[in-house]
Amino acid sequence: MLGVFIGSAAVISLIAVGQGAQASITSRVASLGTNLLSVTPGGQIAGTLSPGDASAIGSLPGVSAVAPELSISGAPVVLRTTETSAPIVGTTSSAASVRDLQMVEGSFLSQQEVTRGLQVAVLGSLAASDLGKTPGQLLGRTVDVDGVPFRVIGVLASKGGSTTSADNVVYAPITTVEAHFANPDGVFLSAIGISVAPKADMTTVAAEVQQALRSRHELPAGSPNDFTLFDQAQLLSVAVGNSLVLRNFLIGIAAIALLVGGIGIANIMLVTVRERTREIGIRKAIGARRSDIGLQFLAEAVLVSLGGGALGAAAGSLAAPAVGHLVHVTATASPGAVVVAFVASVVVGVLAGWLPARQAAILEPLTALRAE
Amino acid sequence: MAEGRGGVAPFSSPVIDATGLQRIYTVGSSTVAALRGVDLVVRKGESAAIMGPSGSGKSTLLGLLGLLDRPTAGRYVIQGTDTSTLDDDELAALRNRAIGFIFQAFNLLPAESAEDNVAAPLLYAGVRRPERQRRAMAALETVGSADWRSRRPTELSGGQQQRVAIARALVGDPGLILADEPTGNLDSVSGGEVLDVLDRLRDEGRTIVLITHDPTVASHAGRTLRMSDGGFLGEELCSTEPDGAGA
Numbered sequence: 265m266l267g268v269f270i271g272s273a274a275v276i277s278l279i280a281v282g283q284g285a286q287a288s289i290t291s292r293v294a295s296l297g298t299n300l301l302s303v304t305p306g307g308q309i310a311g312t313l314s315p316g317d318a319s320a321i322g323s324l325p326g327v328s329a330v331a332p333e334l335s336i337s338g339a340p341v342v343l344r345t346t347e348t349s350a351p352i353v354g355t356t357s358s359a360a361s362v363r364d365l366q367m368v369e370g371s372f373l374s375q376q377e378v379t380r381g382l383q384v385a386v387l388g389s390l391a392a393s394d395l396g397k398t399p400g401q402l403l404g405r406t407v408d409v410d411g412v413p414f415r416v417i418g419v420l421a422s423k424g425g426s427t428t429s430a431d432n433v434v435y436a437p438i439t440t441v442e443a444h445f446a447n448p449d450g451v452f453l454s455a456i457g458i459s460v461a462p463k464a465d466m467t468t469v470a471a472e473v474q475q476a477l478r479s480r481h482e483l484p485a486g487s488p489n490d491f492t493l494f495d496q497a498q499l500l501s502v503a504v505g506n507s508l509v510l511r512n513f514l515i516g517i518a519a520i521a522l523l524v525g526g527i528g529i530a531n532i533m534l535v536t537v538r539e540r541t542r543e544i545g546i547r548k549a550i551g552a553r554r555s556d557i558g559l560q561f562l563a564e565a566v567l568v569s570l571g572g573g574a575l576g577a578a579a580g581s582l583a584a585p586a587v588g589h590l591v592h593v594t595a596t597a598s599p600g601a602v603v604v605a606f607v608a609s610v611v612v613g614v615l616a617g618w619l620p621a622r623q624a625a626i627l628e629p630l631t632a633l634r635a636e
Numbered sequence: 637m638a639e640g641r642g643g644v645a646p647f648s649s650p651v652i653d654a655t656g657l658q659r660i661y662t663v664g665s666s667t668v669a670a671l672r673g674v675d676l677v678v679r680k681g682e683s684a685a686i687m688g689p690s691g692s693g694k695s696t697l698l699g700l701l702g703l704l705d706r707p708t709a710g711r712y713v714i715q716g717t718d719t720s721t722l723d724d725d726e727l728a729a730l731r732n733r734a735i736g737f738i739f740q741a742f743n744l745l746p747a748e749s750a751e752d753n754v755a756a757p758l759l760y761a762g763v764r765r766p767e768r769q770r771r772a773m774a775a776l777e778t779v780g781s782a783d784w785r786s787r788r789p790t791e792l793s794g795g796q797q798q799r800v801a802i803a804r805a806l807v808g809d810p811g812l813i814l815a816d817e818p819t820g821n822l823d824s825v826s827g828g829e830v831l832d833v834l835d836r837l838r839d840e841g842r843t844i845v846l847i848t849h850d851p852t853v854a855s856h857a858g859r860t861l862r863m864s865d866g867g868f869l870g871e872e873l874c875s876t877e878p879d880g881a882g883a
Contacts, residue, residue, distance in 0.1 A: 546743045549704055550804065551732020551760040553725040626724075629731075630704040633743065 267532030268572030268613040269579065271525030275605035276580025276597050277587045278521040282514040284588045284595035289510065300362065301458035301470055303477065306492035311452030312481065313491060315438075318456045320480055324472050326464030331359035334438050335454040336445045341391060341434060342408040348394035352385075352409050352434045353454075354441025362457040365435075370403050370418030373437055377417075381439035385414035389422040390431035409434060412444045470495045522605070526612040529569075533616035537561065537624065538635075544624045545632030557625035558618070565617025569610040577606045649716070651812050651843045652678040652701060657710035659696050670696040672866040673710065680811070683844040685854035688863030694847040695816065697863070701845060702735055702814045703727045715811050732760050736805025738846075740817035742797040744789040744804075750776065751785040754803045761808060775803040779833050795826025802833055813837060815846035819853055831856055 303321075305312045318332035334354035341348050359365065360372040368389065377384050385407060387395075392402055402416045414436060423430040442451055460469045474493055481490055544557055552560075581597040588595025624632060659671040671693045678684050688694045699705040700712065703719060712719045715734050722730065736757075737743075744753045755772035763771070776782045779799040789797050798818065805813055818834065819827035835856055838844055846857060854860045862869040 542743075543745060546745060547756070547760075548728060549702070549731060549737050549743070550757040551728050551808075553728045553760070555725075556728075556760055628705050630699040633704065633739075 266572070267529040267616075268569045268609045269576040271529040271612070272573050272576030272605045272609035273580035273583060275518065275521040275525050275608070276577060276601050277584045277595070279514070279518045279601035279605070280580075280584035280595040280597040281588050281591060281593055282510075282517050283598055283601070284584075284593035285591075286510040286514060288593055299460040299462065299466065301460055301466070301473060302494040303456040303458065303473065304454070304492045304494070305452070306490055311447070311450065313453040313456060315451055315453065317477060317480055318453065320476055321456060321458055321473055324469070324476060326461050326469040326472065327458055328461040329358040329362050329459040331355050331362040331457040331459075332438060332453050333359070333455040333457065334441050334446070334451065336410070336441065339410040339434070339445075340408075341395070343395045343397070343402075343405060346395050348391060350388065350391040350394075350432045350434050352436055352441060352445070354436055354438035354445075356438055358459070359435065359457065362459045366421040368419045368421045369400060370416070372418055373435060378437040378439055381437055381443055383412065383414045383440055384417045384437065385409065386418040386420060386435040387416060388420050388431040388433035388435075391434055392419045394432070407434075409436070410445065414440075466495055518601070518604075522608050525605075525609060529609060529612045530616035533565065533613060534620050537617060537620040540621075541624045541627070541632050541635035544621065545627070545629050545635065548625070548629035548632060554622070554625045558622045561621030562614070562618045565614045565621075566610075568617065569613030572613060573606045573610045576609060577602050580605065648680040648682075650677050650679050650713070651682075651715055652676055652845070653713040654701070655711045657697070657700055657712060658708045659693075659700060659705065660708040669866055671700070671707075674867060676701075676861075676868075678812075678843060678845055680843055681841045682859060683838040683842075683857040684846075684859040684861060685857035686845065686847045686861050686863060687849060687851070687854050688847075689849060692863040693866040694863045696866075698814055698816050698845070698847050701812075702737060703731050728760070732757055732808065734810050734812060736808065736810040736813045738798070738801055738805050738813065738815035738818045740820040742789070742794070742801045742821070744797055744801060746789055749786050749788060750781065750792065750800045750803075753789070753800060754807050757804060757808045771807055772803070775807040776800070778806060779803045793826065794822050795829055798822060798826070798830050799833060802830070802837075806837075811843060813842055813844045815844065817848055818846060819850070820848075827853075 303313065303317075315332055318330050321327060322330040332355060335351050336354075337351045338349050339352045341350050341352075355373070356378050357373050357375045365372060367386075370386070372386055373384065387402065387407075395402065395407070397405075402419055405416050406413050407416060408414075414434075420431070420433075420435075458469075458473065460466055470493060474489065477491055478489065483490065547557060547560075581602060584595045584597045627635075654674065654676045657671055657674045657676075658669070661668045661670055674693075674697060676697075686694045686697065696705070700707050701714075703714070714730065717730060717734075719727065719730065744750075745756065748756070751769065751772050754775050755768040758768040758771060773782060773785065776785055779802050781796065781799045781803060784792055784796055784800065789800070792800065798821075802818075815834070819830055822830060831853065834844065834846070838856070838858070844857065846853070848854055859871060861871045
């Protein structure tokens with residue numbers, strides 16, 4: 265009973281946690297931004313995107329907002345004696361809506377701050393916590409970024425659990441970053457985030473953006489793009505690819521869980537039956553035939569396995585959310601997992617309870633009686 | 637038909653008729669002859685004690701007589717049935733019908749009540765439940781254990797367990813009672829009570845074969861056979877046996 269119980273409960277919790285992880289990853293990909301188009305420099309040349317490109321895209325119909333991004337990677341960020349390292353991203357006020365940035369404290373860059381090129385900064389949640397301060401303590405303080413002082417005007421909420429790279433960032437006005445850190449050869453954007461208007465068609469806008477950039481870059485027809493355009497459809501296909509890998513991974517885990525659970529069940533049932541060899545001897549001595557013994561143990565194994573399997577399924581369903589909570593995943597036992605675990609546990613339980621009893625029933629009664 | 641009471645009754649039919657019973661155990665590459673060609677006839681109504689030290693082969697013999705084991709060689713006819721050609725299920729049916737066992741370690745089913753233990757042989761005989769209960773109660777009353785009907789073996793003393801076991805041996809009204817050191821696990825008081833029950837069964841004309849190493853226990857039987865090294869040494873008739881003949 266215990267074996268079947270533990271086996272089915274373990275299998276159900278494991279599958280539930282795995283499915284929770286899968287759902288969490290898929291939803292995180294979806295939350296990267298609905299209606300988001302993203303342009304990054306492509307091909308052999310790094311500096312192909314200019315602020316002018318961003319403005320041009322911004323004037324296209326169907327585009328509701330554009331956020332040019334000018335990144336300086338791995339800048340030292342210093343608050344008095346505490347130092348951390350984070351990329352500094354120069355952008356405009358529209359990044360808040362385009363990248364779906366949520367504030368914990370303060371406000372995001374304003375249009376005025378960007379226009380005037382003020383030395384103000386918005387810290388990502390990880391950058392803030394790496395400076396050893398809670399958000400409230402940082403507001404209005406001055407941090408040195410690569411030797412340039414910035415006043416902290418806001419702290420961002422975390423973008424989510426395990427993807428820390430999005431949180432280790434310092435946003436500043438693009439004008440300020442350009443003035444202090446830009447490459448002397450010119451201003452090259454690292455990305456352009458594009459918000460597509462709710463009613464506009466994603467594919468149409470993506471084609472227009474591509475056409476606009478190609479003509480601005482004077483690319484001859486037939487030559488490859490010197491930039492990369494990500495649209496929602498591509499992001500989704502990545503997400504789907506991820507979830508297929510995950511699903512296979514999950515099936516593997518479930519198979520191992522079933523195997524381990526099955527071995528546990530078989531082991532406990534075998535021990536139980538072996539302990540009862542003497543009982544089998546007694547029953548044979550008083551006239552039980554092999555089939556009587558076999559039927560009795562089969563009936564018992566069925567009852568015990570059904571009971572243990574049902575209790576285990578219930579316990580596993582209840583335990584799954586708790587286990588999921590421990591690993592920060594929303595785990596819910598799916599009906600399919602419950603059925604598979606229950607059926608597998610019961611089948612293993614019945615076989616492990618019945619087959620050895622049948623073996624014991626073949627012994628001469630005297631041998632079985634002397635067992636212990 | 638004339639029936640002896642414990643003593644030799646030459647004219648009654650044999651319950652046990654064994655010829656040249658051998659039992660050789662193979663342990664790895666070596667063989668051990670636990671029993672080397674034993675002849676034994678026990679007639680209806682006789683009570684016989686088989687005595688001998690440990691390793692003399694008496695338990696092996698009882699296992700063969702009880703159809704709990706198969707002889708390596710020899711012929712065993714019980715109540716007119718030759719057992720050498722029977723398969724497992726036929727042997728089980730014969731044990732159920734013809735033999736009642738009393739073991740040294742009682743061997744009750746630990747999870748079942750005294751009444752269900754006693755009724756168990758009837759279950760395998762295909763008797764219906766109300767009839768099983770009625771006959772189990774009757775058997776428990778015979779050994780003075782009706783009050784314990786609903787108790788589990790663990791809730792009974794050794795003497796009480798052995799009386800329940802005797803009731804189980806009697807419930808199917810078998811022609812032969814086999815007892816293996818029936819008082820071996822009991823104190824003298826409980827052992828005395830069990831011997832009283834066995835005496836009564838003997839006096840009722842039941843055929844009893846018991847094995848023991850205790851001469852006091854053996855003296856309750858009409859015949860005493862001594863074993864050593866897998867064979868019989870000799871036989872004596874018990875003079876303390878209350879004599880008289882059944883009609």
